[in-house]
Amino acid sequence: MLSHLALTCVLLLVTFFVARRFVRDSHKLDGFTQKHVFITGCDSGFGNLLARQLDRKGFKVIAACLTEKGAADLGAAASPRLKTLLMNVTDSASIRRAVEFVSREVGERGLWGLVNNAGRAMPIGPTDWMQLEDFTKVLDVNLLGLIDVTLQFLPLLKKARGRLVNVASVLGRLSLTGGGYCLSKYGVEAFSDSTRRDLHKFGIKVSIIEPGFFKTNITNSDLISADLKKLWARLPQETKSSYDATYIEKYKHMQDFYLGFLCNSDISKVTRCMEHALTARYPRTRYGAGWDAKLIWIPLSYCPSFVVDFIMSVLLPLPKTVRIN
Ligand SMILES: *[C@@H]1O[C@H](CO)[C@@H](O)[C@H](O)[C@H]1NC(C)=O
Ligand SMILES: *[C@@H]1O[C@H](CO)[C@@H](O)[C@H](O)[C@H]1NC(C)=O
Secondary structure, X not given: XXXXXXXXXXXXXXXXXXXXXXXHHHOEOOOHHHOEEEEOOOOOHHHHHHHHHHHHHOOEEEEEEOOHHHHHHHHHHOOXXXXXXXXXXXXXXXXXHHHHHHHHHHHHHOOOEEEEOOOOOOOEOOHHHOOHHHHHHHHHHHHHHHHHHHHHHHHHHHHHOOEEEEEOOHHHOOOOOOEHHHHHHHHHHHHHHHHHHHHHHHOOEEEEXXXXXXXXXXXXXXXXXXXXXXXXXXXXXXXXXXXXXXXHHHHHHHHHHHHHHHOEOOOHHHHHHXXXXXXXXXXXXXXXXXXHHHHHHXXXXXXXXXXXHHHHHHHOOOOOOOOOO
16 A cells, blocks of 8 residues: 555656656747857867758857868858858967957857867777877867867857857766777866856856767777777887787777667757757756667766776777686
């Protein structure tokens, strides 16, 4: 009797919270055609798709690209409303020029949305194959670059009481690969959490996007492997001798297999989360995007370390085949 009552209460509570979440999620703002959104990393991948998607919705999109070709191709694929500019997130002066441009575009209205999307992943590989600059190369773009862009655009964002959307990753919860990528994404999570609390009082809402594995240049196995071969070639003999000669092949096979199995080619799953963060009355703090994020990585990130360590030890190849005589 009592257990029936308890079960009913639990079911009612769960139903209430699911329904409440659904209703909160469905409240949308309007007036998009008067809102400016600035997106970094629009040459390809999530940034490129988001720029075109928001452009179609009527937003005034300003898309920052790293390359002239990226900017020209995007400009050709979008409406005349969309503006492109060249910006390198590791170059403060280029961010300053972008702020001046955006400031003239938005005027007194301010900037509604800042989407920090630009990122790089390589080099990825075993930690003992890395040098310090392999870490700084990635941290400079994914973390310090993101912080620099945020700080410089903050006055424009405050003016509009707008939205800050930072692209982290499920690898900002689980450090599954060696190299700077996971570190940088852990940093994006931490920076976003403190920024959300500090900017709340100014009416700015901060959302973190945590994509699982998606088919973009970040997860291109051929690019990662070609880069890994370069790391191998420059290793001192002493480090090489602690690995089998076939290790790099095994690593590539493992990577091809898992990326082939995991990588979702529908990257609109990610850009829909970004759009929700920019258009919902109550944007979420965190968006997990992709079935692997929701069903594998985010639940795994709540597991004790020994569980994650065990799973990774099964997945990764052994450096050397150990023979027991
Ligand atoms: C971006 O700026 C850095 C210096 O901060 C420079 O080393 C790099 O080559 C630049 N990248 C491009 C594509 O211009
Ligand atoms: C990878 O980057 C290149 C150059 O920016 C681009 O042409 C290509 O479409 C990108 N691939 C993906 C899958 O985004």
